[in-house]
Amino acid sequence: MLKVDNLSCQKGYNLLFSNLSFKVNSGDILRITGTNGSGKTSLLKILAGLDIQEQGNVFLDNHALKSEAYQQEIFYLGHLSTLSEELSTLENLEFLTKLNKSTKQIQLTKALSSIGLKGYENEYCDKLSAGQKRRVILAGLFISNAKIWLLDEPFTALDTDGVTIIESRITKHCKQGGLCLFTTHQNSDLLNQKVLAL
Numbered sequence: 001m002l003k004v005d006n007l008s009c010q011k012g013y014n015l016l017f018s019n020l021s022f023k024v025n026s027g028d029i030l031r032i033t034g035t036n037g038s039g040k041t042s043l044l045k046i047l048a049g050l051d052i053q054e055q056g057n058v059f060l061d062n063h064a065l066k067s068e069a070y071q072q073e074i075f076y077l078g079h080l081s082t083l084s085e086e087l088s089t090l091e092n093l094e095f096l097t098k099l100n101k102s103t104k105q106i107q108l109t110k111a112l113s114s115i116g117l118k119g120y121e122n123e124y125c126d127k128l129s130a131g132q133k134r135r136v137i138l139a140g141l142f143i144s145n146a147k148i149w150l151l152d153e154p155f156t157a158l159d160t161d162g163v164t165i166i167e168s169r170i171t172k173h174c175k176q177g178g179l180c181l182f183t184t185h186q187n188s189d190l191l192n193q194k195v196l197a198l
Ligand SMILES: Nc1ncnc2c1ncn2[C@@H]1O[C@H](COP(=O)(O)OP(=O)(O)OP(=O)(O)O)[C@@H](O)[C@H]1O
Pocket: 011, 012, 014, 016, 034, 035, 036, 037, 038, 039, 040, 041, 042, 043
């Protein structure tokens, strides 16, 4: 269980949220909603250990946010995640997932295939469309063993087929005991999603 206790976040003079407490159980999908600038990205970054909270605590089971046990269970996808255009799709995915080239090549190729990029393995990323670039980043979801997925605007630039692939992947992950927190300004048909409004 992910437990968020009394969290507050301030950016400059702007108090984005305070006394925020909630729990996310294994199997849960939590959609974080709010207007532009309400603090969705800031919250996900705090939960990923990439930003600092003003006050409050975050635990995964009994593991604190900064512990190695917690951090090992995080897969964070930022809405501005980018690729190196001088590398191929395969090389970018390898870098993003920090896998060893020789042993995991098959896994990487499979992930690209799962996200609809079969045949694009050796294509340089400067030759890809915006949606195809986003798919390379999202292919990490087919490799990650992390329990907590923190996905900031995962559907940006995807066509309907791409959205369906990602929604199915999230559903499968959560059915297998994972948990997912995500933001989107688009409609999402993900079943059984709970909502946290900022
Ligand atoms: N490093 C920073 N320094 C100062 N203010 C910041 C910083 N980062 C974010 N902010 C401010 O914090 C507020 C919340 O930003 P955040 O990116 O968390 O919002 P969001 O809910 O994800 O917005 P959107 O829906 O537009 O993606 C914004 O007003 C933003 O300008």
